[in-house]
Amino acid sequence: MRTSRVVAIVAFNVFKESVRDKVLYNLVFFAVLLIATSLLLGKLTAGQEVKIIKDLGLAAISLFGVFIAIFIGIGLVSKEVERRSIYSILAKPIRRHEFILGKYSGLVLTLLVNVAIMSIALYLVLGYMSWTEAEEFKRAWDAPAADPAMLKAIALIFVELMLVTAVALFFSTFSSPILSAVFTFGLFIAGHFNADLKHFEGVVDSRVAASVARGWYYVLPNLAAFDVKAQVVHAQPVTAGYLGFTVAYGFVYIAMVLLAAMWIFSRRDFK
């Protein structure tokens, strides 16, 4: 009970700090602007404007979220250490794992608000598109404009952002902001190429190398699994089973990374 209260206090402070952060405002502003201007972009194409606006909106939600997760996540702990404010924080009745959990929850809350605002903006734009389009052309769409199935893609984007935040926070507990950014961004890219490692025997003849690659497939976060944007845009099925396993995988991986972050942070000597 006490732990959750402390975590909530830290998280709320992180959220307040993020909201005060002008960079954060700019990101939200640009994301909303991007989705709104996608209406104009749609006019540049020959048909399937709704498809293009969905692509652009979902990609913007993901991309802006990744930038927020990485560039704010890497400073969550290291900034407190650099400013030496960590001493006064740890002098208070707050345990180190509560500090890490609070920092993480605060940024996740910020991301949740961001993703929610961007999603609402996207649905509004698509709703307007649907309202202004002739009924006969709507029949040719793969899926309705304001398709509730898009929430599946948005949910998985959010879990992916939670995972990226956890990774950024993990590196932030023992590394400088620049190195943390490099490591997190590297893992983000590697996570999207992860599926290749599973079938590495098709690339190399060495069975040892193939086994090592397969091992890395299970060690590295499989971020490609969280990408169902194309499926929902083209109204392809994304089963509840797939969603369930992917979300569960994401949560377990996050728990693992956060535990590692707490362990490293608990062993750091700030004297």
Add this chain to the structure above:
Amino acid sequence: MTPGASHELERPPQMQPVVRSALLGTTIVMLFATTVLLQMARDRQALTAMPRGQVLYVRSGALLDRVALSYDALLADVYWIRAIQHFGGTRRSTDVGKRYDLLYPLLDIATTLDPRFTIVYRFGAIFLAEAYPNGPGRADQAIALLKKGVRSQPQKWQYLQDIGFVYYWWLHDYVSAATWFRRAADVEGAPWWLRTLAATTLAQGGERAGSRMLWEQMFRTAGDDWLRREAERRLVQLTALDDIDELARRVQDYAFRRGALPESWTALVGTGYLREPPRDPTGSPYVLDPRTGHVTISSQSALFPLPTEPPPLPSR
């Protein structure tokens, strides 16, 4: 230190903050206005036009698919917009040797990045098959693109119908066209009229009525404003061809009865062959060549140039 020197070291009078802000703001606005004026002045200076090369730095769709991480669909949209700009820009260009070299690679990349991007296959095929100089005149590439779509979505009968259409309209191969229409009809959920279309193609290939039926079906099944407008334009062009046939018949009749070709439409109006100088469905006047009696469409018309009609079947 002398009293005079002390006076020299006194701080100068400070400007009021409001005045300072106003002065700064005015300076910034003036500098901005100067940049605008300089831009306008520079734009009036003629530079030797340098030929703009058409470059596609990455030609491998598979490579782009990997590099795009999870943003491949968005990249496909970008390549589709590039393809439209390349096609539209080249089509409007007045260069003598204009080329559409990048069109197929751009469409190929867009469909590799998003294999379910329906409009790229359907409209891309129309772009590719369009005869030179209004298009690259590559019916073979149009068919290849549509076959790629069929491999990606075998249930999409529209791609099979479009392949048949390319064989009919651009290659004038009515047997192949009918075969592809039949294949489209065999797909589950395909409309019944595809079988009729296949039979009509074999029986009436090359006749304008057959072409009209084909475009009418394209118009009905377009599912997209752009495709529909293209079909509508083709149908209006067919109407213009009907008008031209009728006008040519009247000109020949005039020449047969009067022993000379009419000098202008006025001659035909004056003798009761026409009520008024004829105009095409878009309102542009038809053009009469008084030396040959040949009737054609105005180069200023929105319907220009008219399509080359498929030749009739050899058996008829």
